[in-house]
Amino acid sequence: MDQQGMVCDGAMLLRGLEAAAHWLDQHVGEVNALNVFPVPDGDTGTNMHLTLSAAVKDVQVQPSAAAVADQVYRKALMGARGNSGVILSQIIRGFAEGIGGKAVLDGNGLAEALRRAAERAYKAVMKPTEGTILTVARVAGEAAVARAEAGGGYVVVLEAAVEGANQAVVDTPNQLKQLRDAGVVDAGGKGLAIVLEGLLKDARGETIERPAGSDAVEVAFDIDEIHSEDDFGYCTTFLLEGENIPFEDVRATIAEMGQSVVVVGDETLVKAHIHTERPGDVLNYAIGFGALTGIEIANMDKQKAAIKDTGMVSTKATRAPKESAGSIGVAAHTSLTSDEHAVPIGVVSVAPGQGFVELFRSLNVGNVITGGQTMNPSTKDLVEAINQLPQSEVIVLPNNSNIMMASRQAQELVDKAVRIIPSKTVPQGMAAMLAFNYIEDLEDNVNAMTRALQNVRTLEITTAVRDATVDDKEVRAGQTIGLLDGTLVEAGDDRDAVIDAMLERVDMDDYEIVTIYYGATTDEEQARTLGARIEQRYGHLDTVEIQSGGQPFYDFIISAE
Amino acid sequence: MTVAVVVDSTADIPQRTREEYGISVVPLTIIFGNESFRDGVDMTSDQFYQRLTESSVHPSTSQPSPGAFAEVYERLARDHEAIISIHIGGKLSGTARSAMQARELVPNVPIHVVDSGSVSMGFGFLGIEAAKLARAGQSLEQIASRIDSMVPKIRLWAVLDTLKYLERGGRIGRTRAFLGTLLNVKPMIQIKEEVLPAEQVRTHKKAIARMVEIASAEGPYEYLAVLHSSAEPLAVELSNQLAAIHPRDEIVVAQLTGVIGVHGGPGVLGVTGIKRS
Numbered sequence: 001m002d003q004q005g006m007v008c009d010g011a012m013l014l015r016g017l018e019a020a021a022h023w024l025d026q027h028v029g030e031v032n033a034l035n036v037f038p039v040p041d042g043d044t045g046t047n048m049h050l051t052l053s054a055a056v057k058d059v060q061v062q063p064s065a066a067a068v069a070d071q072v073y074r075k076a077l078m079g080a081r082g083n084s085g086v087i088l089s090q091i092i093r094g095f096a097e098g099i100g101g102k103a104v105l106d107g108n109g110l111a112e113a114l115r116r117a118a119e120r121a122y123k124a125v126m127k128p129t130e131g132t133i134l135t136v137a138r139v140a141g142e143a144a145v146a147r148a149e150a151g152g153g154y155v156v157v158l159e160a161a162v163e164g165a166n167q168a169v170v171d172t173p174n175q176l177k178q179l180r181d182a183g184v185v186d187a188g189g190k191g192l193a194i195v196l197e198g199l200l201k202d203a204r205g206e207t208i209e210r211p212a213g214s215d216a217v218e219v220a221f222d223i224d225e226i227h228s229e230d231d232f233g234y235c236t237t238f239l240l241e242g243e244n245i246p247f248e249d250v251r252a253t254i255a256e257m258g259q260s261v262v263v264v265g266d267e268t269l270v271k272a273h274i275h276t277e278r279p280g281d282v283l284n285y286a287i288g289f290g291a292l293t294g295i296e297i298a299n300m301d302k303q304k305a306a307i308k309d310t311g312m313v314s315t316k317a318t319r320a321p322k323e324s325a326g327s328i329g330v331a332a333h334t335s336l337t338s339d340e341h342a343v344p345i346g347v348v349s350v351a352p353g354q355g356f357v358e359l360f361r362s363l364n365v366g367n368v369i370t371g372g373q374t375m376n377p378s379t380k381d382l383v384e385a386i387n388q389l390p391q392s393e394v395i396v397l398p399n400n401s402n403i404m405m406a407s408r409q410a411q412e413l414v415d416k417a418v419r420i421i422p423s424k425t426v427p428q429g430m431a432a433m434l435a436f437n438y439i440e441d442l443e444d445n446v447n448a449m450t451r452a453l454q455n456v457r458t459l460e461i462t463t464a465v466r467d468a469t470v471d472d473k474e475v476r477a478g479q480t481i482g483l484l485d486g487t488l489v490e491a492g493d494d495r496d497a498v499i500d501a502m503l504e505r506v507d508m509d510d511y512e513i514v515t516i517y518y519g520a521t522t523d524e525e526q527a528r529t530l531g532a533r534i535e536q537r538y539g540h541l542d543t544v545e546i547q548s549g550g551q552p553f554y555d556f557i558i559s560a561e
Numbered sequence: 562m563t564v565a566v567v568v569d570s571t572a573d574i575p576q577r578t579r580e581e582y583g584i585s586v587v588p589l590t591i592i593f594g595n596e597s598f599r600d601g602v603d604m605t606s607d608q609f610y611q612r613l614t615e616s617s618v619h620p621s622t623s624q625p626s627p628g629a630f631a632e633v634y635e636r637l638a639r640d641h642e643a644i645i646s647i648h649i650g651g652k653l654s655g656t657a658r659s660a661m662q663a664r665e666l667v668p669n670v671p672i673h674v675v676d677s678g679s680v681s682m683g684f685g686f687l688g689i690e691a692a693k694l695a696r697a698g699q700s701l702e703q704i705a706s707r708i709d710s711m712v713p714k715i716r717l718w719a720v721l722d723t724l725k726y727l728e729r730g731g732r733i734g735r736t737r738a739f740l741g742t743l744l745n746v747k748p749m750i751q752i753k754e755e756v757l758p759a760e761q762v763r764t765h766k767k768a769i770a771r772m773v774e775i776a777s778a779e780g781p782y783e784y785l786a787v788l789h790s791s792a793e794p795l796a797v798e799l800s801n802q803l804a805a806i807h808p809r810d811e812i813v814v815a816q817l818t819g820v821i822g823v824h825g826g827p828g829v830l831g832v833t834g835i836k837r838s
Contacts, residue, residue: 343738362743363761430744438738438758439751448760455767512764515744542764545745561763 005155005203008105010068011061016199017072019208021052023198024191026211029241029268031194032291034187036178037488038464038475040553043402044187046293047082047376051089052195054079054378064103069096069113077409078380084188086379086405087124087133091192094120107157111148114141114161124405131175133188139168140196158200165193181469211268233258234520235298236279238552240270242290250289257282280521283552291465294375295552297520299354345442346391349429350377350399353519353550356426363433366391372400372426372551382410386418393417393442395449399429401486419446424486425458426549427515427559457511458485459502459558461495480555495555499530502558503537511560512542517549518556524548527556564695564704565641567633569625569656570600571649572685573788573815582692587625587633589656589820594618600820609819610791610827619729622820624655630663638670643701645708647687650678652755653732673705675712678754682786682815683717683833689784690835711835716779717752718759719788719831720768724748726826732756765795765830772832773802780806782834786813790822790829799830807834 008016024031024045031045055076062068073089073096080089098116102109118137122128143164147157172186173179179186201208236258240250244267251263251270258276270289276282279297286292349365351357352372360368367385371377377385386394394416398407401424411418419442423429435452437445460483468475475481475491482490482502489505492498514534518527524546531544549557568574570588579586588599591609593616598604600622604612613620630646637644646664648657657676664672677684687708694704724740727733733740736758739748746761747768759775762768776785785807789796793816800812817829 359743362741364738434744434746434761434763437760438735512766513745543745547743561767 006106006153008065008110008154008203009103010064010066012203013065013105014056014059014061014068014072016202017052017056019202019206020195020198021049021056022208022210023201024049024052024194026208027191027194029243029291031187031191032241032293033466034184034190036182036184036468037470037483038182038466038468038477038481039462039483039488040287040292040465042187042291042465043082043293043376044084045191047085047402048088048188048191048195050378051076051080051082051085052092054380055089055092065105065109066096066099066101066103069099072096077413078378078383080379080406080409082376082402083405084133084191085376086409087121087188088192088195089379089409090120090124091117091133091137094118105154107148107152107154110154110157110161111141111144114144117141129176131172131179131189132186133192135172135175136165136168136186136189136192140165140192155200155203158196158203162193162196162200165189165196169193178470181471183469233275233277233299234279235273235275235296236282236520237271237273237294237296238283238286238292239294240272240286240290240292241268243268245270245289250286253285254282257285280519280523283520287465292552295520296370296375297354297550297552299550344391344393344438345436345445346386346389346394347397347433347436348382348385348389348394349397349433350403351429352400352426353548353552355517355548355550357550359430359547359549360397360433363430363436365397365433372403376400376402377406379406379409379413382407383413386410386414386416391416394419395436395442395445396420397423397429397432399423399426417442421446421449421453423453425460425559426517426551426557427456427458427561428453430559431456431561455561457506457560459483459499459506459556459560460486460554461499461502461556461558462554464491496530496533499556499558500537503534506560508538508560509540512540513545513561514538514541514543515545515547515559515561516556517547517551517558519549519551519554521553522555530556563641563698564691564701565637565644566688566692566695567630567637567644567646567660568685568688569648569660570602570818571654571656571680571820572647572688573681573818573821574685574688575813575815578689578813582689582696584688584692585633585637587630587660589625589654590623591620591819591823592623593620598819601818604819606816606818606822607791610822613819613822614827619726620819620823621730622654622823624659627659627662627666630660631666634663634667634670634672638667641670643671643673645673645675645691645695645701645704647675647677647684647691647708649680649684650752650754651676652678653680653752671701673701673708675705675708677712677715679712679715679717679752679833680821681717681788681817681831681833682784682813683715683752685815686784686786686833686835687711687715710838714783714836714838715833716776716782716836717788717831717833718749718772718775719752719825719829720747720749720762720765720772721825722747722828723826726824727756730824732824768830769795769799769802772799772830773805776803776832776834777806779836780834781837782807783837784813785811785832785834786815788815788817788829788831788833790817790825791827792830795830799832803832 028045032042035042073093076089076092080086094117095113098113118141121137140161144161147160258274260275262273347365348367349360431452432449480495480498535544567585651657660674749759751757
């Protein structure tokens with residue numbers, strides 16, 4: 001490192017990025033909370049942090065900045081999770097390209113790298129929107145270029161970039177009405193500003209420690225060691241992030257709620273594992289103390305029966321938390337059930353719960369990745385799932401808008417012919433899979449499956465985690481909120497009333513089948529009661545079907561077809 | 562002296578058309594426990610479907626014996642110069658094989674046996690076309706050449722209410738892929754020599770919409786028919802929608818004969834056509 005902070009070499013760049021990852025780690029909760037919708041699964045901070053952590057993990061220190069950046073961007077592409085993570089990975093890629101082989105970065109070199117980073121960010125999205133992480137990347141790059149032209153060295157230019165980024169973040173609500181209404185700044189933009197800030201702090205000689213609570217090693221435990229032959233109920237694991245969590249109380253309470261309980265952590269981060277008949281109760285209790293992430297719920301009874309019946313191991317609740325620096329365990333499990341003779345084109349689907357996993361498998365989806373709203377699979381998870389399939393043509397059903405970009409990134413990283421169906425909800429993915437035609441070719445299937453998405457409406461029922469105003473609608477924390485095709489449209493204190501109002505918004509005359517997927521927070525009986533009410537109200541319906549989805553957080557996911 | 566046309570009972574050619582063109586039909590057999598019935602002769606389709614849903618015994622089917630074919634061929638040989646005998650696909654039934662064996666038993670008349678690779682009106686239309694050509698005085702060679710050229714142009718899709726009957730009858734083949742679907746769905750199949758899985762729909766309305774879409778994409782057709790097993794109102798609705806691609810009054814609506822019903826079950830809705838070249 002240059003004493004005057006005029007230039008940056010490979011070792012300094014790597015240390016800076018590691019510091020940035022730690023700095024972001026310290027702000028994960030803050031960034032997660034910047035969600036436009038007050039849904040309980042804001043995860044922008046988590047996704048960006050996991051992406052950056054994966055990017056700097058096991059990078060070889062080399063004297064050349066270009067050599068380090070080259071390693072980092074490749075890892076970032078694979079480790080990217082969620083749309084914000086994918087954009088961050090593209091920013092890192094642009095940054096590496098901007099370095100253009102230089103061994104050391106001076107002010108001009110850094111400015112060029114940041115400028116290219118912003119360019120890549122804009123290219124990563126189909127319709128660039130201002131007031132987002134894109135704007136923050138661009139303004140940071142412009143500020144850096146201006147300062148470099150005025151003759152600044154590395155640190156000075158980085159300071160300018162951070163200033164520019166912070167101003168751009170503050171400005172985001174002026175550019176995007178949704179942010180203004182929700183009273184938040186853009187989460188992805190804020191995340192990027194924090195990353196740049198972390199780089200700067202390190203360049204100035206500050207030491208940034210990995211926050212104690214979120215060290216994966218400290219809160220990790222080996223689930224296989226906890227499990228035994230006669231386990232029953234739902235194996236439930238999750239991470240709870242918050243401030244001033246009464247750790248001992250939480251541990252004692254959860255211990256009463258089931259068997260095989262392991263709760264570790266501290267007042268900012270708790271990792272819990274429990275076998276319970278009622279996973280929803282545990283999650284509802286825990287969410288009172290902060291934000292839940294990394295939720296996994298597996299029905300152990302069904303798993304055992306399935307293994308016994310088929311000799312096939314279904315999505316087993318194992319994980320390797322050591323892999324992901326930071327906090328979240330492995331988000332994705334995969335299960336391979338493809339029969340290459342039966343299905344000429346492979347399908348990979350993402351499903352947010354054991355029930356959905358089983359439904360997709362029953363429709364011959366070759367590889368189901370457990371994940372979704374709260375656990376976005378990484379690009380690498382998707383790449384592996386695609387590559388595991390025997391078919392050379394693969395269709396991906398992301399079933400969540402926040403998994404679209406990682407899917408596209410995966411598409412570019414594999415050698416197979418991969419097509420992505422833009423399914424934004426699980427029912428859309430289900431409708432697309434039913435339209436999958438075993439005779440037609442890839443192109444015809446993509447067209448038919450994409451068309452099938454339009455024939456289904458998705459109603460998602462969950463609980464608001466904070467007060468918010470969305471499209472002039474006042475929402476209070478704790479109220480039931482309803483999302484129609486991914487947009488918050490109803491809120492209220494009475495869940496039934498919210499569902500009724502949602503159904504009113506859908507012209508039910510056009511639909512024949514309603515399917516109610518109950519989740520981890522509800523049960524079959526509640527779903528049946530709701531189903532009976534819907535059937536009575538809309539007499540023309542062909543069927544009201546009840547299925548277990550197993551999704552966390554969302555009481556019901558309802559589809560109308 | 563003209564060419565005689567023979568089909569088996571799974572051709573589903575409406576009786577009036579059969580009589581008009583003098584097409585001979587050799588019945589397959591339906592067996593309920595220890596009772597057996599000649600398909601379409603001893604039992605009408607309506608009677609059959611009622612029995613299928615009420616009976617605790619699942620029926621089985623069997624192809625006509627070579628002897629049954631030989632009898633018909635011998636009768637026709639008396640006043641015809643040749644015979645064309647058109648049948649249900651050889652991978653679905655042994656009927657065409659029986660016909661081939663019967664040909665050896667009746668050496669005094671030229672017989673051309675056609676394995677259509679299809680079922681129902683999918684090959685019923687071949688019988689009607691052959692009869693038209695025979696009436697126009699064409700030779701067996703000319704008729705056979707024309708009919709053989711139509712075989713690859715047959716298209717047939719159907720939506721089943723359930724896979725249960727296909728599975729019981731052992732004809733499930735590659736549609737096995739659809740077994741075990743947890744959602745309540747109706748499988749759509751295509752018949753092209755064998756029963757192939759196509760896709761899955763959840764309602765009859767969608768079934769009709771998809772079949773119209775798929776059939777339209779493959780058209781136009783020389784002949785078009787709607788098939789059903791005790792689902793006439795749906796069949797009429799499907800025909801009305803298919804009027805967009807084919808003259809409505811030329812679309813034949815045929816109820817699937819019992820032998821096909823044993824394997825498809827009640828509630829089948831299908832469309833079949835011969836592509837125009």
